[in-house]
Amino acid sequence: MIRRKISAGNLILGAVLLAAALAMALEVNKPAPDFTLTDHQGKTHSLSQYKGKYVVLEWINFDCPFVRKHYGSGNMQALQKEYTKKGVVWLSVCSSAPGKQGHFDAKEITKRLAEAGGAQTAYLIDAEGKVGRLYGAKTTPHMFIIDPEGKLIYNGAIDSIRSTDKDDIKKAENYVRTVLDAVLNGKEVKPFTTVPYGCSVKY
Amino acid sequence: MMSRKRHSFLLVFIFLITMASQALAQVNFGGEPHTKLKLIPEVTSVQPGGSFWVAARLSMEEGWHIYWRNPGDTGLETEIVWDLPEGFKAGELQWPYPEKIIEDPLVVYGFHDVIYLLTRIDVDKSVKPGKTVEIKAKANFLECAEVCIPGEGADAVTLPVKAEPPRPDTRWVEVFAEARSKLPLKATDWQISASRKANELLIRLNPPQWFTFPFKEVTFFPYKMGFIDNIAPQKIVKENGSYLLKIKLADNAEVPSEIEGILVNEDGWRGPGSEKSLEIKAVLGEALAPAAGGGGKLSSVWLAILFSFLGGIILNLMPCVLPVLSIKIMGIINQAHDEHTEPWKHGAVFTLGVLVSFLVLAGILLILKAGGAQLGWGFQLQEPLFLTFLAAFMFVFGLSMFGVFEIGTSLTTVEGKVQPKRSGFAASFVSGILATIVATPCTAPFMGSALGFALAQPAWVSLIVFTFLGLGMAFPFMLISSIPALLRYIPKPGRWMESLKQFMGFLLVATVIWLLWVLGIQAGATAVIIVLFDLLITALGAWVYGRWGNLAMPPKTRRTAMVIALILVLGSNGYVFANLDQYAVTPQAEAASSEGIPWQEFSQEKVDELVAAGKPVFIDFTAAWCLSCQVNDRVAFSDETVQKTFRNKKITAFKADWTSRDEHIAQALAKFGRNSVPLYVLYPGGNKNEPMLLPEIITPGIVLDALELVK
Incomplete structure (x- = not known):
């Protein structure tokens, strides 16, 4: 009886902590929390192992029309290619729960990545949604940029025009490009936040 | 031959392209959208130089939603893109209020089932009547259930251009009325x-x-x-x-x-x-505007406390309270000669009785009000049956004062018997309650508006006001009973007490007359006569009880007297209670002439006549299915000042009820360039007497401002 009570208590505490974590979007200019996840090939990656490099986190769900906008147009892959070449680590994170949209097995992921021509450093699987919730990832896509000291310098949308229309990509300001171009050229960037847009993350 | 071959080749080509694009659509968007667009114009024709409304109806399949102008945490704003002919210009999209859709941990703002997005379209003067125009629109939306799909829909309608004012399309009037009721109010007194x-x-x-x-x-x-x-x-x-x-x-x-x-x-x-x-x-x-009401201001709370205390003291002089109180004081006087420690305790218990019943009454009122009932202090007096009951009660009480019979001789202290302590306190407590109950109807005309104000304040202020009212009412009694020195000024019990009691009986009868006067206004003369007969038979019962039911009579006679008295009192009162409705006249005909706005049925001829004569005229275009109209009626036209102004300025008021669609009313609306209700038109009178349109959402203030124009 007592044990059950305690576990119920833990459950409530857990729920409260979770709610608190969700309510608190990650603040920029503060250290980004560390995490460890496995990619679709079974390799583990943790944030701390990439210390000393710029890291981009991209929340992904291949079946979401907003993600399709950026992959279908080749926009996302171009960014990945351009910046990984310049030494940036690009991690795509999928927080879709099993059975929900965007959750695939390793074989399907390999196929989808090959089709799209994805050039990310790794495609990480976060089926329990732990890292998504830790970072307060709301939408796909939702972008985070972390500097070599492990500090979060950007949290928000991929670009400035909310739409699923590929034609808008050219007209929009791409915030990931804005930030990375500046810092890679040795310019100071004041960390900032925008409102992300896309499908909801399918936790 | 050649051309036919080419023709069929073209057909195959088109077929292939269609197939391919459909397949592409399948890949991209997962088939047909789950949301459909239909354009609905409010009118059957358009007029150059005028304007009209079009609703873009978006109907969604079950479980799907689309988004409001601010989609919330995710999603996309729904867009309507117009494709209009030369000389037509679309205004801003009017958004109904959205629902909060929770997709934990995200929240989005959107719509389910069906929405109507209204847009006003202006027609330039240069557009030539006689031709037909096509109004086209495309909707772009993101529709979501568990997953999200971007979709689009297109629709077109054709409308003739005519020189005359547009007429409403009667199929859609209710749809437009409902759609408008979901649009946010743009102006408010808030x-x-x-x-x-x-x-x-x-x-x-x-x-x-x-x-x-x-x-x-x-x-x-x-x-x-x-x-x-x-x-x-x-x-x-x-x-x-x-x-x-x-x-x-x-x-x-x-x-x-x-x-x-x-x-x-x-x-x-x-x-x-x-x-x-x-x-x-x-x-x-930097700072918010100060809170409204002023009820929270300390100084005004103190003032309210002071006035309610004074008001409570004055209450004791009311004809309905004085008798109850005087009996109690006489009791105290009698007791004062037996024991010197008791009186103040009785005073305290009496005060407690008064306070408890005041707070219970106030509590009931506050609860009823919180539940939405429109009640004020003295609300019980709006009920004819309660008035009858109270009149009978006061009358019987008065008869007992005259000495027709004695109330509960064994319970009161009037006869100077020494009571066991407990029942003595109980009697004091009960007389406190009794005093409050009979005092309530007296407070209604005397302090009605003040108490109404108190009830509009926050609950704690109301309760304080009622507490001090009760304290004030109990105060003289408390004072007399607690200061033995004061008791000495009161003459020793004797014959004078009997005379005073009988005099008090007249005050009670005066109260009965007042109650019957109120009843007369509510239910008419016949009802008053019936109640008077009831009082006569009740008095007969009281007399039988007093004459043969008193302790001096043999038990058998007493029992028979009691039964006869009960039959008389219960029989006559029971009859009146069960049948008063039949005798009551609903005083509507009367009220129309003295209260409220005397609305007349709309008639264009009458309006024209009055307007030509330079008389002020007001027209209310309304309908039962129009929400804003109903609310306007309730808010603006039930206001007393508005009603008074209508009467004083001798404004002829017409009600054009469009509930069942009437061709004459539709024509009249069109004359003012409108095709929907509500519409309020005022002809202020005088030589020019040009119509003035009031806003669609009206308040007493707006109407009064407009009526200022009437001389």
Whole structure:
């Protein structure tokens, strides 16, 4: 009886902590929390192992029309290619729960990545949604940029025009490009936040 | 031959392309959209130089939703793109208020089932009558169930251009009325101010004076995306006469300097059943506007306490309270000669009885009011049956004062018997309750408006006011019973007490007359006569009881007397209670001439005649299915000052009821360039006598301002 009570208590505490974590979007200019996840090939990656490099986190769900906008147009892959070449680590994170949209097995992921021509450093699987919730990832896509000291310098949308229309990509300001171009050229960037847009993350 | 071959080749080509594009659509968007667009014009023709409304109806399959102008945490704003002929210009899209759709941990703002997005289209003067025009639109939306799909829909309607004013398309009047009722109110008497405190956005809502309706929950939907925490519950705090809405801001929020959006109040901004959403625009200020009401101000609370205490003392002089009290005082006088420690205790218990019953009454009132009932102090007097009961009660009480019979001889102390302590206190407590109950009807005319004000204040202020009213009423009694020195000034019991008692009986009969006068206004002369007969038979019963039912008679006679008295009293009162309705006249005919606005049925000829004669005329175009019309009626035309102004200025008021669609009313509406209700038209009178249109949402203030024009 007592044990059950305690576990119920833990459950409530857990729920409260979770709610608190969700309510608190990650603040920029503060250290980004560390995490460890496995990619679709079974390799583990943790944030701390990439210390000393710029890291981009991209929340992904291949079946979401907003993600399709950026992959279908080749926009996302171009960014990945351009910046990984310049030494940036690009991690795509999928927080879709099993059975929900965007959750695939390793074989399907390999196929989808090959089709799209994805050039990310790794495609990480976060089926329990732990890292998504830790970072307060709301939408796909939702972008985070972390500097070599492990500090979060950007949290928000991929670009400035909310739409699923590929034609808008050219007209929009791409915030990931804005930030990375500046810092890679040795310019100071004041960390900032925008409102992300896309499908909801399918936790 | 050649050409036919080429022709079929072309057909195959087109077929292939269609197939391919369909397949592509399948890949991209997962088939047909789950949301369909249909354009619905409000009118059957358009007029150059005029304007008309078109509804874009978006109907969604079950489980799917599309988004509001601010989609919330994810999603996309729904768009209507117009493709209009030369000379036609579309205005801003009118958004109905959205629902909050929770997709934990995200919240989005959107719509399910079906929505009507209204747009006004202006027609240039240069457009030539006689031809037909095509109104086309495309809807772009993101539709979501578990997954989201971008979709689009297109529709077109054709309308003839005619020189005459457009007529409403009768198939759609109710659809438009309902769609309009879901649009936010643009103007209001509510005072709205906003400020920021740490990570909270504060919106203060000061209600207008006439707003006395329940108000529980409010939700703010901002027009700008991303600056409030959409999922955090918004809290409403009642403070004095106004309300404070607390909204958690998003982390790292960029709060705009002007807060724009809508406030949704499920209880209605103009009372129950009225418009639920209100558009607001408030500059983010350093401080909020002061809270309304003034009820919370300390000085006015002190003043209320003082006046309620004084009022309570004065209550003792009311003809209905004085007799009850005087009996009690006589009891005290008698006791005072037996024991010197008792009187003040009796005073305290009496005070307690008064206080408890005052607070219970106030509590019941506050609870009923919170439940939405429109009640004021003395509300019980609006009920003819209660009036009858009270009149009979007072009359019987008065008869006992005259000495026709003695009330509960064994219980009162009038005869100077020494009571066991307990029952003595119980009697004091009960007389406290009795005094309050008979005092209530007396307070109604005397302090009705003051108590009404007290009830409109926050609950704690009302309760304080009632407490002090009770204390004031019990005060003289408490004073006399607790200071033995004062008791000495009161003459020793004797014959004078009997005379005083009989005199008090006349005061009670005076109260009965007043009650019957009130009853007469409510239920008419016949009802009063019936009640008078009832009182006569009740008096007969009381006399039988007093004459043969007293302790001096043998038990058998007493029993028979009691049975006869009971039959007489219960029989006559029971008959009146069961049948009063039949004798009551609903005083509507009377009220129409003295109270309210004497509405006449709309007639264009009569209006023309009066207008030509330079007389002031008011026309109310309304319909039972029009929500705003009903609320306007209730809010603006039931206001006493408005009614009085209508009567004093001798304005002829017409009601054009469009509930069942009437061709004459439709024509009259068209004359004012309208094709929907509500519409309020005022001809102020005089030589020019040109019509003036009032806004669609009216309040007593707006109507009174307009009526100022009438000389």
